[in-house]
Amino acid sequence: MTPHDAPRPGGVALFDLDGTLVDTNYLHTLAWWQALRQYDHHVPMVRIHRAIGMGADRLLDAVLGSDRGHAQDDAIADAHGTLYAEWYATLRPFEGAAALLRATAARGWRVVLASSAAEAEVAAVRERLGADDVIEAATSGGDVSATKPAPDIVEAALDTVGAEASDAVFVGDTVWDVEAARRAGMPCIGLLTGGIPRGDLEAAGAVLVCEDALTLLRTIDATPLSRPPR
Structure with a gap:
C-alpha cells in the first residue's frame, strides 16, 4: 500500500x-473452528461467525476473551490461514x-x-x-x-x-x-x-x-x- x-x-x-x-464467511467460520480445536479450544461456530469480519487479533479476543494468555494466538491464526487456503481454488x-x-x-x-x-x-x-x-x-x-x-x-x-x-x-x-x-x-x-x-x-x-x-x-x-x- x-x-x-x-x-x-x-x-x-x-x-x-x-x-x-x-x-467466504462460512468457510472462514469453519477454518477458525478447526484451527481453534487444534489448540484445544472448543468454540461454537455461531460465536465464531458473529466475529467474522474482524481481524484475527480481535476475533480471537471476541471468541476466547481478552483476559486470556495470548501465547497461542499466532499459531492459531497461522492454522486458520493454512486451513482456509485449501479453499482458494474453489472460492x-x-x-x-x-x-x-x-x-x-x-x-x-x-x-x-x-x-x-x-x-x-x-x-x-x-x-x-x-x-x-x-x-x-x-x-x-x-x-x-x-x-x-x-x-x-x-x-x-x-x-x-x-x-x-x-x-x-x-x-x-x-x-x-x-x-x-x-x-x-x-x-x-x-x-x-x-x-x-x-x-x-x-x-x-x-x-x-x-x-x-x-x-x-x-x-x-x-x-x-x-x-x-x-
Whole structure:
C-alpha cells in the first residue's frame, strides 16, 4: 500500500471482500473452528461467525476473551490461514459482484477494496473475483495495527488514493464493517450475504441494506452509489 502525497478528486467506493463480494464467511467460520480445536479450544461456530469480519487479533479476543494468555494466538491464526487456503481454488464470487464494481466505476467512483484479511487471502479472493481492471487499490490486515471494527483499515484504504471520508461510501456485510465506516465518518451500505441479520446491520447504522451484490447492482441508481460527490 503506497499512499498518495495529496488528495485527488473523485468519490471513492470502498468494498469489503469476504462475505460482501465473495462467498467466504462460512468457510472462514469453519477454518477458525478447526484451527481453534487444534489448540484445544472448543468454540461454537455461531460465536465464531458473529466475529467474522474482524481481524484475527480481535476475533480471537471476541471468541476466547481478552483476559486470556495470548501465547497461542499466532499459531492459531497461522492454522486458520493454512486451513482456509485449501479453499482458494474453489472460492466463488457472489452473482453480480464483479459487475457491481464495474457499474460503480462507470458512474465515476474510484473503486478500492478495504479488507482486514491477510494479504495472501486478499490476493486469492481478488483472483477469483476477476475485477482488477476497475480496482484502483486494496488493503489487507497487515496495513494497520488495529483491524475492524476500528476505523483504521477504512482510513488506510482512503489513504491509498488520497481521498477523504466525506467523499466515500463503504459497502460491507458485517456490523464490524458498518461500525468501522461510521467511526471513519462515512455511510455504509450493508449486504445480507455475510449471514448477519438485517436488523443488526440497521442497528449498527447501515444507511441501506440490500439482499446481495446483484440486488445492489440492479438498484444502484437509487442508492448512495448512484453518482459520486462533485
